[in-house]
Amino acid sequence: MTRDEETLAAALLIKKQHGADAPVYVAEQIGAQVIAGDEAGVARWQEIGSALAELLKPSH
Template sequence: MLSDWELWACANHVLQTHGDQAPVHVADQIGALALAGDAAGIQTWQAIAARIVQLTSETADRPLQ
């Protein structure tokens, strides 16, 4: 498994590379890994997806309390 920092970096890279299509790219990756039976890869991409959601949510602009 990647470190937390690496997962955030991957999420940021996917957003920069794929923009609004980032969720589609993530879904494609998870689908391919599911077909290959790669549970660890699926888990990694799910963690990246969660960070993409956080980066793109409206609350991301709010300061942490």
């Protein structure tokens, strides 16, 4: 599985588990990583957040 596939899988799981609150959950995780001083964690959660944002875009 590629990194992009792992990121998409994580975003899909978060969407399934948290529904409309999924963006809030991701933001909380980013905040926790910031507080912990984990730059790699922040970057990873931002990647997941970007994938989630794509999943939540209305289709045209």
